[in-house]
Amino acid sequence: MTTRTAEEAPVAGREELISGSEAIAQACALADIDVVTAYPIRPYDTVMQFLSRLIADGALKCEFIVAESEHSQFEIVKHASAVGARTFVGSSGVGWFYALEAIAVTAGLRLPVVALVGNRALDDPGAFGCEHNDALAVRDLGWLMNWVSTGQEALDTALIAWRVAEDPRVFLPCAISADGAFLTHSQQIVRVPDKRLVDRFLPPYNRGDLQLHPDNPITIAPQVNEDWLMEMRKQTDAAMRRSRDVIIEAYLDFNRIFHRDLTPFTEEYMTEDAEVILVGVGTLALPIKVAVRRLREQGQKVGFLRLKWFRPFPMPEVQKALSKAKAVGVIDRDYSFGSPMHGGVLAHEVRSALYDVEPRVPVVNFVAGLGGREITQPFAREMFAITQQAAQSGASDTQTHWIGVRENQE
Amino acid sequence: MTTYAVEVVYRGIFQRTLSRNICRGIVLAAHKGGKIGTAFGRYGDSPERNGIPAKYFAVVADDQLELEESLAKYEPKEVDVTICVDDTLCKGVESWAWYGLQPINALTKEGGALLVTSKQAADALLEDIHRKGMPYRLAIVSGPASFSGLWVYKDDHTDVRILGALARVCPGLVSMEAYEQVIQEIWSNEAKVRSARRSYDQTRVRPVEPAEGNTSVPFSFTKPGWTQMREALTIVGVPQGAGFRGGQGGFQPARSEVFKKFSTRTMRPIVNFQTCTKCTLCWLQCPDSCFDVTPDGRYDANLEACCGCGVCADVCPVADCVTMVNEAHFNDNSSQYDWFQRDKDGYLRWLTETVAQQKGEQRSHGFHHWGQYKEEIAAAAAASEAGHDN
Ligand code: SF4
Ligand code: SF4
Numbered sequence: 001m002t003t004r005t006a007e008e009a010p011v012a013g014r015e016e017l018i019s020g021s022e023a024i025a026q027a028c029a030l031a032d033i034d035v036v037t038a039y040p041i042r043p044y045d046t047v048m049q050f051l052s053r054l055i056a057d058g059a060l061k062c063e064f065i066v067a068e069s070e071h072s073q074f075e076i077v078k079h080a081s082a083v084g085a086r087t088f089v090g091s092s093g094v095g096w097f098y099a100l101e102a103i104a105v106t107a108g109l110r111l112p113v114v115a116l117v118g119n120r121a122l123d124d125p126g127a128f129g130c131e132h133n134d135a136l137a138v139r140d141l142g143w144l145m146n147w148v149s150t151g152q153e154a155l156d157t158a159l160i161a162w163r164v165a166e167d168p169r170v171f172l173p174c175a176i177s178a179d180g181a182f183l184t185h186s187q188q189i190v191r192v193p194d195k196r197l198v199d200r201f202l203p204p205y206n207r208g209d210l211q212l213h214p215d216n217p218i219t220i221a222p223q224v225n226e227d228w229l230m231e232m233r234k235q236t237d238a239a240m241r242r243s244r245d246v247i248i249e250a251y252l253d254f255n256r257i258f259h260r261d262l263t264p265f266t267e268e269y270m271t272e273d274a275e276v277i278l279v280g281v282g283t284l285a286l287p288i289k290v291a292v293r294r295l296r297e298q299g300q301k302v303g304f305l306r307l308k309w310f311r312p313f314p315m316p317e318v319q320k321a322l323s324k325a326k327a328v329g330v331i332d333r334d335y336s337f338g339s340p341m342h343g344g345v346l347a348h349e350v351r352s353a354l355y356d357v358e359p360r361v362p363v364v365n366f367v368a369g370l371g372g373r374e375i376t377q378p379f380a381r382e383m384f385a386i387t388q389q390a391a392q393s394g395a396s397d398t399q400t401h402w403i404g405v406r407e408n409q410e
Numbered sequence: 411m412t413t414y415a416v417e418v419v420y421r422g423i424f425q426r427t428l429s430r431n432i433c434r435g436i437v438l439a440a441h442k443g444g445k446i447g448t449a450f451g452r453y454g455d456s457p458e459r460n461g462i463p464a465k466y467f468a469v470v471a472d473d474q475l476e477l478e479e480s481l482a483k484y485e486p487k488e489v490d491v492t493i494c495v496d497d498t499l500c501k502g503v504e505s506w507a508w509y510g511l512q513p514i515n516a517l518t519k520e521g522g523a524l525l526v527t528s529k530q531a532a533d534a535l536l537e538d539i540h541r542k543g544m545p546y547r548l549a550i551v552s553g554p555a556s557f558s559g560l561w562v563y564k565d566d567h568t569d570v571r572i573l574g575a576l577a578r579v580c581p582g583l584v585s586m587e588a589y590e591q592v593i594q595e596i597w598s599n600e601a602k603v604r605s606a607r608r609s610y611d612q613t614r615v616r617p618v619e620p621a622e623g624n625t626s627v628p629f630s631f632t633k634p635g636w637t638q639m640r641e642a643l644t645i646v647g648v649p650q651g652a653g654f655r656g657g658q659g660g661f662q663p664a665r666s667e668v669f670k671k672f673s674t675r676t677m678r679p680i681v682n683f684q685t686c687t688k689c690t691l692c693w694l695q696c697p698d699s700c701f702d703v704t705p706d707g708r709y710d711a712n713l714e715a716c717c718g719c720g721v722c723a724d725v726c727p728v729a730d731c732v733t734m735v736n737e738a739h740f741n742d743n744s745s746q747y748d749w750f751q752r753d754k755d756g757y758l759r760w761l762t763e764t765v766a767q768q769k770g771e772q773r774s775h776g777f778h779h780w781g782q783y784k785e786e787i788a789a790a791a792a793a794s795e796a797g798h799d800n
Binding site: 108110111215216218221224228230231232234235238 | 640644645646649650664668669
């Protein structure tokens with residue numbers, strides 16, 4: 001890896017061959033974070049390795065605190081954020097779960113911590129492969145959440161994450177999910193923007209009169225009873241609702257400053273005239289897009305919708321992209337055992353978003369790629385085929401299909 | 411259909427078992443008479459904090475359906491009897507969360523009763539108890555609050571004496587005979603049954619006129635709507651750095667004005683400004699930044715903020731310079747330093763007397779000599795025998 005100071009870098013930035021984890025580390029340096037906390041767990045730990053190298057090389061000056069557990073790791077950034085430090089943290093799988101107490105209150109206290117979840121299956125059994133249930137555990141708590149699918153998107157989204165999270169209209173933490181191995185450990189050419197442009201995009205974190213400081217004596221998180229808590233929850237709800245416009249604003253500025261053309265909430269791939277659309281998050285976009293191209297070559301009108309942001313849920317974009325389809329198939333790299341239709345989390349959300357769309361679009365649920373299992377072309381074609389059947393029958397198929405699960409050999 | 415509700419206002423942790431025993435005694439005794447009831451705690455977090463005012467309730471109804479009308483509520487909106495098991499709580503109650511000061515008789519019904527364990531007379535208590543504006547009744551169970559610092563008098567019979575007095579002030583709820591039966595069943599202790607009966611016989615009820623009581627307005631504030639509340643669970647404090655009470659000279663420490671702690675206090679520190687060497691220890695060690703630094707370098711405890719923990723008295727290196735004394739003797743939170751400034755001799759005379767009197771008093775932060783517990787149990791029994799002149 002080459003390290004150059006901002007002065008040497010051309011305004012257009014530079015291209016580097018880096019992994020998703022490295023891209024996040026680069027974003028940390030560009031955002032000039034103040035405090036980062038580390039505790040090793042695969043695949044998240046790779047970010048820590050790259051960050052410590054950036055610090056050792058003098059490319060980033062920040063407090064790098066190695067905690068004794070994930071719980072402390074998240075507690076430390078929570079407190080650092082309260083005193084006005086820009087923070088970065090992260091974990092994976094059960095490590096993220098171990099920190100859940102701190103994670104839950106970070107949103108309640110409206111602290112704009114940015115975290116990377118290197119998505120990993122919850123062990124036991126010991127497993128490094130990708131599943132999304134780790135990140136999804138916080139979906140109801142007031143965290144902004146998104147899934148990235150490339151190294152470039154990881155870097156871009158991290159910069160956007162601090163900008164949105166630290167906006168005084170929002171002040172909510174943001175979890176960036178990156179599929180373990182597929183993204184965290186795969187190197188791609190990434191354009192690293194110039195620090196001077198980043199400074200124009202990302203103002204310093206200013207907590208105003210909410211900042212914990214001896215000159216600004218405030219009580220944070222007092223004991224409250226039933227007379228207070230509901231109003232506080234309502235405030236968090238209002239902040240989450242406001243975040244939608246703040247995200248849109250951030251993408252507009254991002255595109256203007258960095259000469260890019262990102263869409264804020266979703267990526268639509270050949271959905272324009274599609275009769276059958278699959279929906280998913282993260283790196284499974286790649287095999288599905290390949291399948292879309294193959295099937296299009298055969299004249300089938302298929303498309304793919306990738307959700308970039310999951311909280312706030314992009315309801316208008318989802319409705320708009322899917323309302324003209326004859327059927328929709330939702331791919332979950334997660335599970336929600338015992339839920340309606342025994343389906344996955346994403347499918348329930350998409351179904352709910354489509355409930356009021358007239359005429360109602362049939363929805364099929366797929367659980368696929370658990371534990372990092374590859375979503376192959378045959379699997380992708382199978383999902384399109386099943387969704388096409390729903391399109392023909394015009395009715396939702398409520399059985400939830402597990403794709404790629406091994407059946408007994410006769 | 412007659413539902414009876416009783417609340418017990420108590421000091422968190424120390425008196426929780428006492429309050430639970432009282433409320434369970436009520437419900438079990440009522441059940442003997444064919445009624446049905448419930449006993450439950452409120453205003454305590456779990457675990458409760460030392461001395462923080464908390465409440466226990468007993469609700470008794472004629473049948474299950476009637477009881478459900480009460481169960482559907484968070485707590486009773488009014489009670490037939492308020493039982494106050496530490497007389498310093500008569501100054502008012504601030505719950506463990508963020509409320510303002512609730513008068514001790516806030517939930518007491520018109521014509522209902524307030525039952526207090528105290529060594530004070532009714533008139534003295536009424537200097538603390540806020541004016542109700544409607545008639546009710548006051549009764550006293552003679553004796554100290556059944557705890558001392560972290561120590562609890564578990565066998566001073568306060569629980570059953572309260573039940574006996576309750577049969578007197580609220581005869582419609584449960585008969586004395588039913589209480590006696592239940593006390594025998596729970597504790598298998600004839601002495602306890604006798605204590606309850608004696609309390610029943612001795613309890614006198616004093617009517618309280620609507621205009622009687624402490625006329626000061628209890629600290630309160632309007633709860634803001636969710637858009638008016640500051641974001642992120644933050645509450646503004648008083649900044650440090652200005653002079654004494656915002657004026658010239660001295661020092662104002664940072665502190666929250668919203669969370670007043672005084673209703674947690676059973677003892678308060680009194681300071682001898684004459685012998686104080688200005689060593690700063692009380693100021694530095696007070697966990698609640700209570701001490702305002704005066705322009706002449708002395709330390710005045712802000713008694714709205716003081717929770718009465720006793721740390722200042724423990725750390726003060728000068729003998730009898732900071733002394734913890736019974737909170738029950740005071741009717742307000744006014745500044746000791748102001749008094750000292752106004753009338754040095756008068757203040758010091760009062761201080762010397764009060765410190766001397768404290769040495770002979772039972773109220774203390776814990777036990778200070780071997781056998782103190784036994785002595786105090788005996789004294790409580792004697793007080794109970796002697797009865798109380800209302
Ligand atoms: S008793 Fe003393 S140390 Fe404790 S809160 Fe009161 S003033 Fe502070
Ligand atoms: S600890 Fe005692 S001597 Fe020292 S400043 Fe406080 S009151 Fe004075």
